[in-house]
Amino acid sequence: MQGKLYNALFASGIALILTCLMVGIKLDTEGTQLAIKGATTQQWLWIGLGIGLVFLSQIFSDQIDSAFSKVPKPQLSKLLPEEKKMSVLKPWLIALLVVVMLIWPFMVSRGSVDLATLALIYIMLGLGLNIVVGLAGLLDLGFVAFYAVGAYTYALLSEYFGMSFWACLPISAGLAALFGFVLGFPVLRLRGDYLAIVTLGFGEIIRILLNNWTAVTGGPNGISGIAKPTLFGLEFSRRAKEEGNIPFHEFFGIDYSSSYKVIFLYLIAVILTIFVIYVINRLIRMPVGRAWEALREDEIACRSLGLNRTVIKLSAFTLGASTAGFAGAFFAARQGFISPESFIFIESAIILAIVVLGGMGSQVGVILAAIIMTILPELAREFSEYRMLLFGLLMVIMMRWRPQGLVPMKRPHLELNR
Amino acid sequence: MSEFSLYLLQQLINGLTIGSTYALIAIGYTMVYGIIGMINFAHGEIYMIGSYVAFIVIAGLLGMGLVSLPIILIVALIVAVVISSTYGWTVERVAYRPLRGSNRLIPLISAIGMSIFLQNFVGISQGYRDVALPPQVVGGWTFGDPSVFEVTVSYMQLMIWAATLITMTALTLFISRSRMGRACRACSEDLGMTNLLGIDTNKIIALTFIVGAALAAIAGLLLGLYYGVVNPFVGFIAGLKAFTAAVLGGIGSIPGAMLGGLVLGVTEAMTAAFFPSEYKDVVAFGLLVLILLFRPSGLLGKPEVEKV
Numbered sequence: 001m002q003g004k005l006y007n008a009l010f011a012s013g014i015a016l017i018l019t020c021l022m023v024g025i026k027l028d029t030e031g032t033q034l035a036i037k038g039a040t041t042q043q044w045l046w047i048g049l050g051i052g053l054v055f056l057s058q059i060f061s062d063q064i065d066s067a068f069s070k071v072p073k074p075q076l077s078k079l080l081p082e083e084k085k086m087s088v089l090k091p092w093l094i095a096l097l098v099v100v101m102l103i104w105p106f107m108v109s110r111g112s113v114d115l116a117t118l119a120l121i122y123i124m125l126g127l128g129l130n131i132v133v134g135l136a137g138l139l140d141l142g143f144v145a146f147y148a149v150g151a152y153t154y155a156l157l158s159e160y161f162g163m164s165f166w167a168c169l170p171i172s173a174g175l176a177a178l179f180g181f182v183l184g185f186p187v188l189r190l191r192g193d194y195l196a197i198v199t200l201g202f203g204e205i206i207r208i209l210l211n212n213w214t215a216v217t218g219g220p221n222g223i224s225g226i227a228k229p230t231l232f233g234l235e236f237s238r239r240a241k242e243e244g245n246i247p248f249h250e251f252f253g254i255d256y257s258s259s260y261k262v263i264f265l266y267l268i269a270v271i272l273t274i275f276v277i278y279v280i281n282r283l284i285r286m287p288v289g290r291a292w293e294a295l296r297e298d299e300i301a302c303r304s305l306g307l308n309r310t311v312i313k314l315s316a317f318t319l320g321a322s323t324a325g326f327a328g329a330f331f332a333a334r335q336g337f338i339s340p341e342s343f344i345f346i347e348s349a350i351i352l353a354i355v356v357l358g359g360m361g362s363q364v365g366v367i368l369a370a371i372i373m374t375i376l377p378e379l380a381r382e383f384s385e386y387r388m389l390l391f392g393l394l395m396v397i398m399m400r401w402r403p404q405g406l407v408p409m410k411r412p413h414l415e416l417n418r
Numbered sequence: 419m420s421e422f423s424l425y426l427l428q429q430l431i432n433g434l435t436i437g438s439t440y441a442l443i444a445i446g447y448t449m450v451y452g453i454i455g456m457i458n459f460a461h462g463e464i465y466m467i468g469s470y471v472a473f474i475v476i477a478g479l480l481g482m483g484l485v486s487l488p489i490i491l492i493v494a495l496i497v498a499v500v501i502s503s504t505y506g507w508t509v510e511r512v513a514y515r516p517l518r519g520s521n522r523l524i525p526l527i528s529a530i531g532m533s534i535f536l537q538n539f540v541g542i543s544q545g546y547r548d549v550a551l552p553p554q555v556v557g558g559w560t561f562g563d564p565s566v567f568e569v570t571v572s573y574m575q576l577m578i579w580a581a582t583l584i585t586m587t588a589l590t591l592f593i594s595r596s597r598m599g600r601a602c603r604a605c606s607e608d609l610g611m612t613n614l615l616g617i618d619t620n621k622i623i624a625l626t627f628i629v630g631a632a633l634a635a636i637a638g639l640l641l642g643l644y645y646g647v648v649n650p651f652v653g654f655i656a657g658l659k660a661f662t663a664a665v666l667g668g669i670g671s672i673p674g675a676m677l678g679g680l681v682l683g684v685t686e687a688m689t690a691a692f693f694p695s696e697y698k699d700v701v702a703f704g705l706l707v708l709i710l711l712f713r714p715s716g717l718l719g720k721p722e723v724e725k726v
Binding site for chain 1: 457467470471473474475476477478480481497500501504505507508512513516517520521523524525526527528530531532533534535536537538539540541542543544545549550551552654655658661662665694696697699700702703704706707710711714
């Protein structure tokens with residue numbers, strides 16, 4: 001008991017040192033001089049409360065630990081029906097889900113459809129990064145750079161050459177893949193954490209270039225008025241922008257409504273996401289997908305079995321980048337405006353958090369996490385000031401509590417029933 | 419001397435100044451990496467906190483009517499070192515120690531989370547805006563022909579050089595002579611074996627975090643005074659630069675971090691002489707990529723042997 005009391009006093013002392021200056025005193029400018037002012041009573045109350053909490057949690061650490069160990073860890077896999085039933089049910093469930101996703105937007109408000117579109121963009125990004133981080137085990141902290149490449153490719157091609165969204169989509173993905181290839185070629189020979197920093201630096205370089213190459217990218221002002229996607233040449237605006245084009249509502253003889261455009265963008269996002277999920281699902285089952293995972297588990301064993309690690313890593317890196325380019329082109333089309341502000345490091349960190357939270361390598365988990373990460377900030381609007389603070393804390397807590405993620409990855413395998 | 423060479427000399431002086439502070443921060447990265455093989459991503463934030471604490475103390479002492487600059491600076495230094503070290507220790511205890519021994523991506527992600535947390539913690543408590551401190555150490559020493567180009571070495575720059583030199587000497591003596599320093603070197607050679615020989619490796623790891631944070635706090639005070647401005651996001655880019663410096667010199671090697679910091683600082687200043695200054699960050703990262711390509715072990719590092 002005495003040891004515990006000592007521990008608790010020590011921890012509260014540390015907490016006091018940490019908070020007294022940084023929270024208790026606030027810097028303030030008075031004219032040209034810098035001055036300080038004490039915190040309000042309320043802030044001191046918070047500091048006292050925090051220190052008290054630390055003290056109590058140390059005193060009762062055993063009780064808290066035992067209480068936590070009684071809390072059951074979520075066993076999501078148990079919720080699913082048995083393997084045999086599952087294989088029969090699965091196609092039906094997926095078909096049902098797709099139908100619901102297609103009908104759903106016609107019944108709800110515009111705002112929620114817009115939010116769902118954003119969630120779908122993050123799903124695509126998460127799935128792309130999942131190939132790199134989750135499957136191949138390469139930590140990429142500059143993933144947002146490829147997203148930016150995709151977005152700017154579409155924006156610039158549409159601005160300077162008037163190319164359509166559908167033509168630009170593969171070009172964006174291809175160009176992002178090319179960037180991934182060119183960056184990956186030299187750096188993929190590096191060890192894991194070096195790679196993290198180099199990709200982080202690369203992300204910053206792309207952002208700085210976009211910010212300063214004003215003649216082409218518009219610098220910090222970005223590019224606005226990017227053309228929206230069309231449905232076989234039908235535009236979704238009130239009047240056709242180009243001569244000879246007929247807007248969607250006139251073609252079908254219905255009244256104009258701005259929500260058509262939102263729903264149309266959502267449906268494009270659904271189709272793109274399904275495409276991405278399908279392709280990645282196939283890839284995982286191909287030899288190259290198996291090689292990614294093998295390389296993640298043990299690089300030396302892989303090399304001694306004759307796998308070329310550079311080719312395997314490069315393929316993961318390039319494919320991940322092309323997915324980001326895909327999502328980027330769609331993002332530019334949806335926003336109609338892009339600027340380097342949208343492609344800062346925090347964005348990379350959010351995508352990484354989606355992958356980690358969902359469970360590295362697990363597609364279902366990543367999709368789930370992307371939905372949670374987009375909807376949660378909307379629900380917690382009043383805490384928006386504390387959003388990033390809680391986000392950082394969540395990453396640390398997740399790593400301590402459940403490093404394998406919400407829905408840990410399950411390998412495709414067969415079990416023999418004797 | 420011609421105008422151009424004088425201009426280059428001025429850039430060299432500026433580069434050495436910035437480079438020596440990079441070196442101070444880089445040592446924190448290199449020591450932690452040398453012992454537990456992990457990138458302490460939140461280290462840049464410790465530097466930022468050091469800057470803030472120094473500003474608070476300086477502003478507070480000036481507000482109380484104290485005029486003696488050396489006393490103000492020394493008090494600010496001590497308080498900044500103590501508080502930053504406490505932050506460094508706490509980060510290690512809370513976010514890294516429970517994860518030791520797991521997959522190497524896991525502590526790194528936890529560190530990124532910690533970095534975002536600290537940035538926003540300071541942002542919420544102190545505001546996200548720039549905080550400016552009027553220059554405290556003024557004046558300088560000029561030479562060269564006033565009609566051509568005047569090279570200035572400000573007293574602030576001299577102070578940074580002197581402080582860096584003293585700190586580096588003290589650190590080198592600590593690592594090479596003291597018992598704790600010997601334990602540190604042993605840990606970086608073989609952590610498991612050191613533990614078997616009866617050294618509390620957890621204590622040594624905590625010590626490296628504390629020493630690294632103290633050096634970052636010194637850099638925070640110096641750079642804070644030099645630039646006169648601090649905001650919650652200065653740690654991110656400074657941390658990135660310092661990590662580049664550590665890799666440049668050979669990560670895990672303390673003299674390497676010192677050399678890498680100086681080389682990076684001078685390279686940046688020289689680029690700023692020829693290109694728009696926005697591109698100096700691009701050069702820093704480009705340099706990192708080149709070094710990793712052609713000499714992955716850095717300037718003074720030992721090539722790593724992979725053991726199966």
